[in-house]
Amino acid sequence: MRIIHVSDCFAPSMGGIETQVSHLAERQHMAGDGVTVLTCSPDVDNSDGQRPYRVIRSVWPNPVGAPVDPRAPRRFLAMIEKLQPDVVHLHQGELTPVVQALMPRLAQKNIPSVVTVHSVWNPTTGIPLMKLFASAGKLPGPILFAGVSNLVRGRVAQVMGEDNVQVLPNGVDTGQWAVEPVSHEGLHVAVATRFAPRKRVPALLRMLQHAGSQAVIAGEGPGLPWARRYVAKHRLPISLPGRLSADQLRALYAESDVFIAPGHAEAASIAAAEAQAAGLAILSRSQSGLGERISSQEGAVAATDAEMAEILRQWTEKPELVVPIKKYNREHRLALDWQEVLPQTYECYRRAQQRFLA
Incomplete structure (x- = not known):
């Protein structure tokens, strides 16, 4: 053709x-x-x-x-x-x-x-x-x-x-994103995003701050300098390394547990699909195109930022809650x-x- x-x-x-x-x-x-x-x-x-x-x-x-x-x-x-x-x-x-x-x-x-x-x-x-x-x-x-x-x-x-x-x-090439998990202590959050308004990075930082979660947020965009100032000001355990290659993201996902997508105008989120193919639990706003397809076996969806922050706090305090979600995502090929x-x-x-x- x-x-x-x-x-x-x-x-x-x-x-x-x-x-x-x-x-x-x-x-x-x-x-x-x-x-x-x-x-x-x-x-x-x-x-x-x-x-x-x-x-x-x-x-x-x-x-x-x-x-x-x-x-x-x-x-x-x-x-x-x-x-x-x-x-x-x-x-x-x-x-x-x-x-x-x-x-x-x-x-x-x-x-x-x-x-x-x-x-x-x-x-x-x-x-x-x-x-x-x-x-x-x-x-x-x-x-x-x-x-x-x-x-x-x-x-x-x-x-x-x-x-x-x-x-x-x-x-999504699910085979390419499948990784062997690396053992680590505590709950690790990994996000690949653009630092642009519709991605709602400030809301993401507030959720992480509420939950006390350690995280790596990879990506570029006009909001990155502000995010770095916010993280430094509040002394948050969050790394902002800028844009990472696919190989670097796979390595990051291997030692991570959760991917968060706070955008409510998210059409579908390829980045979230790649993270899910890598076995991460997905936490999303329910109003988004991503949220409409996430089942309770694959992660969690929430109607408000406060609800997302509370779910994340519970997962951070009890990382064992995400173990069955990660196991399910590793064992079931994504329909995408x-x-x-x-x-x-x-x-x-x-x-x-x-x-x-x-």
Whole structure:
């Protein structure tokens, strides 16, 4: 199958969309598909030559370094028409103007297309805006939409209708993240996140402070300097090492017990899925796309920060409470493994092709 992925942002920049598109393209290449990625992110580390699939970039230098190029929709459409793919898979985040501009053009050209929505549309801003786009014909009906969780699917369905949206979860290489646990004393918390507002790192720090938990919070972002000042001011047993590689995260998870995701606008959380595949117990807000799939055997969900903090305090005082949860997560393969997700992706493509032929 000839597949073109379109994403405003892509590796080497780091984020949920970048990670998912990169891994999906690699999996599809391994399955024998002809894969091309179109993006506006610059190849700052010159890594494109090392990828097994083709990456075409349309980069526009701008003062803030944003992955956007006003010329990209026209360029990408011309490239798509030249390559004649069987399907175009677009990836929409909170702000993806190139993907947004391409949607009606692809529909006009009758090119089968799927849009995966990777973020939670805000009911007071995002959904009204998308309804405005839809009324203006910028979210054309033939395109099939998919959300990475039921939460996301429900928000998109408010705009596109129930029959036009399905769930297409993020995939995780569960075998890659499986680690042999390392014996240690006490409860260890490990988190991989971005220090950005919607990740709610300040709330996470307050939970850890309430529970007296020792933790490592890995990641980058504009909120990292503030977090380091907060940890130093309150003398918390928390390490903030910055961004860690996948190998470093696996080593961290091997000697950890719990992963915490305090964001209530979390679409799905690839980082949490990777930690769960490594055998960690998951503690999440119940309102998030992650919280909707966590069972009591896999961790715990809570409606408020105070409830999360109390659960964490109990686990910190009695680490043996998380032992059966960790055992369950190590012994049961996560349903988000690529063995399950890749066939769902191809089925999504088949449906999109049928819609454009109808």
